Each structure stands twice: as C-alpha cells, then as structure tokens.
Amino acid sequence: MAVSAFRPDRSAVVRRLRAAGCVYAEDEAELLLAAADTAETLAGLVARRVAGLPLEHLLGWAEFCGERIAVDAGVFVPRARTALLVDIAVAVTGPAAAVVDLCCGSGATTVALARRLAPRWLAAADVDPAAVACARRNLDPLAVEVFHGDLYEPLPVRWRGRLDLVLANAPYVPTAAVALMPPEARLHEAPVALDGGPDGLAVLRRVAEGAARWLAPGGHLVVEAGETQLDALGAVLTAVDLLPTVHRDDERDAIAVTARRPG
Known part of the structure; x- marks a missing residue:
C-alpha cells in the first residue's frame, strides 16, 4: 500500500505562529516546514516554537554574515x-x-x-x-x-x-x-x-x-x-x-x- 505524501498546511502553521506573537511568522513557517519530513515532526516543532523556544535552537542553526552557524540548545543565538x-x-x-x-x-x-x-x-x-x-x-x-x-x-x-x-x-x-x-x-x-x-x-x-x-x-x-x-x-x-x-x-x-x- 502506497504511503501518502506529506502535505503540510502552510497557512495553518503561519496562523499558529502569528497568534503566538511571532513577528516573522511567514519566514519562520518556511524554515520549520523545510526542517520537517513528517506531520508529527512539524507538529512538534511548531508546538515548541509556540511555547517560546528560539527558532534557531529548534532548527539547530542560525544565519550570520551569510554563514549557517550551528547553535546548540542553551547557547547564545547570534544577533x-x-x-x-x-x-x-x-x-x-x-x-x-x-x-x-x-x-x-x-x-x-x-x-x-x-x-x-x-x-x-x-x-x-x-x-x-x-x-x-x-x-x-x-x-x-x-x-x-x-x-x-x-x-x-x-x-x-x-x-x-x-x-x-x-x-x-x-x-x-x-x-x-x-x-x-x-x-x-x-x-x-x-x-x-x-x-x-x-x-x-x-x-x-x-x-x-x-x-x-x-x-x-x-x-x-x-x-x-x-x-x-x-x-x-x-x-x-x-x-x-x-x-x-x-x-x-x-x-x-x-x-x-x-x-x-x-x-
């Protein structure tokens, strides 16, 4: 039996992030969607972001001066x-x-x-x-x-x-x-x-x-x-x-x- 493809609802993710006060909800949604390969993974990422975890800690990286920098949990996120x-x-x-x-x-x-x-x-x-x-x-x-x-x-x-x-x-x-x-x-x-x-x-x-x-x-x-x-x-x-x-x-x-x- 074929497994159905993962088709995330981008608009729903944006709405949840915006309701939680994420100023750049659209951009964050794109990054979270790119980081998830299943509905369960996406749901977990969104829930943790809505709960206040830094986006960079969820993704495991931050962009700085054109470089992708690994950022571990608890570590200062480059501004x-x-x-x-x-x-x-x-x-x-x-x-x-x-x-x-x-x-x-x-x-x-x-x-x-x-x-x-x-x-x-x-x-x-x-x-x-x-x-x-x-x-x-x-x-x-x-x-x-x-x-x-x-x-x-x-x-x-x-x-x-x-x-x-x-x-x-x-x-x-x-x-x-x-x-x-x-x-x-x-x-x-x-x-x-x-x-x-x-x-x-x-x-x-x-x-x-x-x-x-x-x-x-x-x-x-x-x-x-x-x-x-x-x-x-x-x-x-x-x-x-x-x-x-x-x-x-x-x-x-x-x-x-x-x-x-x-x-």
Missing part, C-alpha cells in the same frame, strides 16, 4: 546586529593579523572573521562549556582553536602584547534588565551570555583592562554596547589608555565601539 562588529573589525585590522574573539558563543563572529580576514593566528574563547563545544563544531573545519576559560585567562601567554585585534561580544545587559528581555533569550540562553552586572559593564571593564595588556601597539579592541552606556564605557577605555571611537548602524540598530592601543 543580526552583531554583524556590525565584524564589519568594523575587518575595517580596522590589517593583513596577517593576530586575532582573538572573546565571549565567542557559538563561534559565529569567529567564523565570519576567518572568512573575511587572512590572520596569521585566530582563536576564540568562552567561559560557558556548552558554548565552547558548539563553537568547536563550527570552527574545527577552519582549524581555529577554541579555548575554555574566563576571557584572556586560557590564551597562550606568547600572544600577550602581540594581538592586533580583540573582538568581544561580551554581555552588556544590566542585571535588573535581564528580566525584561524577551523570554526566548532570558529563558533559553545561558545567563552568563546576557548578564553584564549592575550597570552592564562588569565584563566589558575586564575586557578593556585585559586588552590594554594583550594588544600590540596600534592594535584594536572591538565591542558592542548600549547607547546609554557609551559615556561610561568611553571613560573605562580611556582610563586604560585605549582610544575609543563609536560606530553606529541605524539600519541594524547596532552600536560598535573600537578602542585603539596607541603606538
């Missing part, structure tokens, strides 16, 4: 606005650079840097073991090493004072504001990837202090921050003798801050 960090990093970094991507999460920004730069050394690091495992899946094919540890602590000491670029998509949401984030983030991503301490700058302060020691003269730190944090972050950077510049992209609703070590 489209963070592409500005990559654009700015590429713009300020010269050839054959030594590059480290801190707070790398899934490794999305590191993959983008590997594609767009020709570094003499490129590595990534994260304190979250789940993120490190995910990043290694994405970066092993590119022969990029991923270190497990707190910011600069796990990096080889031979690179101290020799890095041309430090990129860090560090957490910068103030602790009190984490509870106001969309449920997709606050319930399904690691808190360590979101919580930036009382004013959101606790991790960025440490990133800046370390950059002053790990960057070569003329090297750059590139980070993301919120509009209301720029004055305080600028003061942090200048206090450790780094020269900050703010870059905005209104279309992506993104802010990047570069800080150059003089020399």
Whole structure:
C-alpha cells in the first residue's frame, strides 16, 4: 500500500505562529516546514516554537554574515546586529593579523572573521562549556582553536602584547534588565551570555583592562554596547589608555565601539 505524501498546511502553521506573537511568522513557517519530513515532526516543532523556544535552537542553526552557524540548545543565538562588529573589525585590522574573539558563543563572529580576514593566528574563547563545544563544531573545519576559560585567562601567554585585534561580544545587559528581555533569550540562553552586572559593564571593564595588556601597539579592541552606556564605557577605555571611537548602524540598530592601543 502506497504511503501518502506529506502535505503540510502552510497557512495553518503561519496562523499558529502569528497568534503566538511571532513577528516573522511567514519566514519562520518556511524554515520549520523545510526542517520537517513528517506531520508529527512539524507538529512538534511548531508546538515548541509556540511555547517560546528560539527558532534557531529548534532548527539547530542560525544565519550570520551569510554563514549557517550551528547553535546548540542553551547557547547564545547570534544577533543580526552583531554583524556590525565584524564589519568594523575587518575595517580596522590589517593583513596577517593576530586575532582573538572573546565571549565567542557559538563561534559565529569567529567564523565570519576567518572568512573575511587572512590572520596569521585566530582563536576564540568562552567561559560557558556548552558554548565552547558548539563553537568547536563550527570552527574545527577552519582549524581555529577554541579555548575554555574566563576571557584572556586560557590564551597562550606568547600572544600577550602581540594581538592586533580583540573582538568581544561580551554581555552588556544590566542585571535588573535581564528580566525584561524577551523570554526566548532570558529563558533559553545561558545567563552568563546576557548578564553584564549592575550597570552592564562588569565584563566589558575586564575586557578593556585585559586588552590594554594583550594588544600590540596600534592594535584594536572591538565591542558592542548600549547607547546609554557609551559615556561610561568611553571613560573605562580611556582610563586604560585605549582610544575609543563609536560606530553606529541605524539600519541594524547596532552600536560598535573600537578602542585603539596607541603606538
């Protein structure tokens, strides 16, 4: 007896997603339909999405800078606005650079840097073991090493004072504001990837202090921050003798801050 072909009802999926508050219901429906090969699989995916699970965790991947990046459950989902960090990093970094991507999460920004730069050394690091495992899946094919540890602590000491670029998509949401984030983030991503301490700058302060020691003269730190944090972050950077510049992209609703070590 022939098995009937799977014929999903796209409009019904769109309606369920829209009713659940999914802003891009049509696009999400297409992705879920493509990921399901049976009615049961599709029903499960839609039910979990309606329940609030991030689409990227359901699919197992996210699109970032034109790359499909594996994203495991619980790992920070790369945001489209963070592409500005990559654009700015590429713009300020010269050839054959030594590059480290801190707070790398899934490794999305590191993959983008590997594609767009020709570094003499490129590595990534994260304190979250789940993120490190995910990043290694994405970066092993590119022969990029991923270190497990707190910011600069796990990096080889031979690179101290020799890095041309430090990129860090560090957490910068103030602790009190984490509870106001969309449920997709606050319930399904690691808190360590979101919580930036009382004013959101606790991790960025440490990133800046370390950059002053790990960057070569003329090297750059590139980070993301919120509009209301720029004055305080600028003061942090200048206090450790780094020269900050703010870059905005209104279309992506993104802010990047570069800080150059003089020399």
